[in-house]
Amino acid sequence: MTHFVPLDIATDRCKGCELCIGACPHHVLALDESVVNALGYHPVTLTDPDECTSCVICARVCPDTVFTVYARPKADVS
Amino acid sequence: MTVQLTDNRRVIYRRPDALQDKSTHYCPGCGHGIVHRLVAELFDEMKLTGRTIGVGSVGCSVFAYEYFKTDFVESPHGRAPAVATGVRRVQPDKFVFTYQGDGDLAAIGTAEIVHAAARGENITAIFVNNGIYGMTGGQMAPTTLLGQKTTSSPLGRDPVLAGYPVPITEMLALVPGTAYAARGSVATPQLVGRAKSLLKRAFELQEAKAGFTIVEILSNCPVGWGMTAPASMEHVEKDVIGTYPLGVLVDRAKAGPESK
Ligand SMILES: Cc1ncc(C[n+]2csc(CCOP(=O)(O)OP(=O)(O)O)c2C)c(N)n1
Ligand code: SF4
Ligand code: SF4
Numbered sequence: 001m002t003h004f005v006p007l008d009i010a011t012d013r014c015k016g017c018e019l020c021i022g023a024c025p026h027h028v029l030a031l032d033e034s035v036v037n038a039l040g041y042h043p044v045t046l047t048d049p050d051e052c053t054s055c056v057i058c059a060r061v062c063p064d065t066v067f068t069v070y071a072r073p074k075a076d077v078s
Numbered sequence: 079m080t081v082q083l084t085d086n087r088r089v090i091y092r093r094p095d096a097l098q099d100k101s102t103h104y105c106p107g108c109g110h111g112i113v114h115r116l117v118a119e120l121f122d123e124m125k126l127t128g129r130t131i132g133v134g135s136v137g138c139s140v141f142a143y144e145y146f147k148t149d150f151v152e153s154p155h156g157r158a159p160a161v162a163t164g165v166r167r168v169q170p171d172k173f174v175f176t177y178q179g180d181g182d183l184a185a186i187g188t189a190e191i192v193h194a195a196a197r198g199e200n201i202t203a204i205f206v207n208n209g210i211y212g213m214t215g216g217q218m219a220p221t222t223l224l225g226q227k228t229t230s231s232p233l234g235r236d237p238v239l240a241g242y243p244v245p246i247t248e249m250l251a252l253v254p255g256t257a258y259a260a261r262g263s264v265a266t267p268q269l270v271g272r273a274k275s276l277l278k279r280a281f282e283l284q285e286a287k288a289g290f291t292i293v294e295i296l297s298n299c300p301v302g303w304g305m306t307a308p309a310s311m312e313h314v315e316k317d318v319i320g321t322y323p324l325g326v327l328v329d330r331a332k333a334g335p336e337s338k
Contacts, residue, residue, distance in 0.1 A: 004087070005087075010093075012101070013101045015105075015106035015107070016106055017106035017107030017108075017300075017307040017308075018107070018306070018307060018308055019107050019307050019308060019311065021308075022308045023266075023267050039101065041106065054090060056090060056091045057267045059091045060267045060270050060271065061112065061264075061266075061267050061270060062111075062112070062115075063102075063104065063106075063107060063108055063109065063110070063111025063112045063115070064101070064102065064111050065093045065094075065097060065111070065115050067091065068089060068091065068092040068093070069089070069090050069091040069092075070087035070088060070089060070090060071087070071088040071089075071090045073087075073088075
């Protein structure tokens, strides 16, 4: 069984604006400075999948709609 | 809504279907992208995509037709409400919206928006106010705050020289043909959610043929303001909202002439 990942990030569309990074209540988003995407930006990455609560706040502030958010499976919650 | 079957994770948020699958030309952190997304989410939820005609304006959102899976007509600078009037009158079963910046709607297009409201046209104006002419290099707009430095008011907007910020949505709310006028913002996650409800109410009233509807969204222009995207959103929250208070300015369930 693979580990649950709560977010997919369309990194090819990310412009590294950092609005999501400041908005995330659990501080689990950061720019991935090891990557430069085709648009020329460091895209955002999820630093700790276990601490993400799937609250959707990042998706709500994202101007480039890069986030797909998944519900944490029940067994995985506690 | 299609359910993703590629893996067993349950989707709770994904990119709305009404948006084209392409990257936008907007600068990093520009609120135009957030407003586009809210509008597209409502097109999905209200099943409007197939019978919507957007009317584009001139400004950074001039390429909005590239991003929505709806029909679109481009209009000359400021004239979107006039073009939308024609579109809506010959296609009365369609959902028709304009998408305009403050330079477009509150400067060169002042006459068109006022008279579209006065006639109670069944169109929705989505008015993105970033207090500046973003596309042309950050010049002062009628909506620029007092004291705000722009490329054409380098010492800050002086009311003796350049007058006062124009509260155009309040002015439009006075007109009997206006069924709905509201102001929201995309400055914080909470405000983004509230802005969507304002847009939804406006869309519903157009569907009910209630008359003219407008939703102003206080947004940012990080590049034109010379700020990072997060700092620009903080500036909207801390400073811009003081000049342009948020809320529903008027909600008349039935304002337009009966014959529409
Ligand atoms: C008739 C005419 N006059 C002037 C211009 C130059 N012009 C292009 S965009 C613009 C203002 C755009 O500002 P705004 O509507 O606030 O949109 P933003 O770019 O900030 O989103 C102006 C004056 C033009 N294209 N056409
Ligand atoms: S879903 Fe919530 S907790 Fe998870 S990364 Fe986004 S903002 Fe942070
Ligand atoms: S110039 Fe300003 S309004 Fe235009 S896309 Fe860039 S940030 Fe947005």
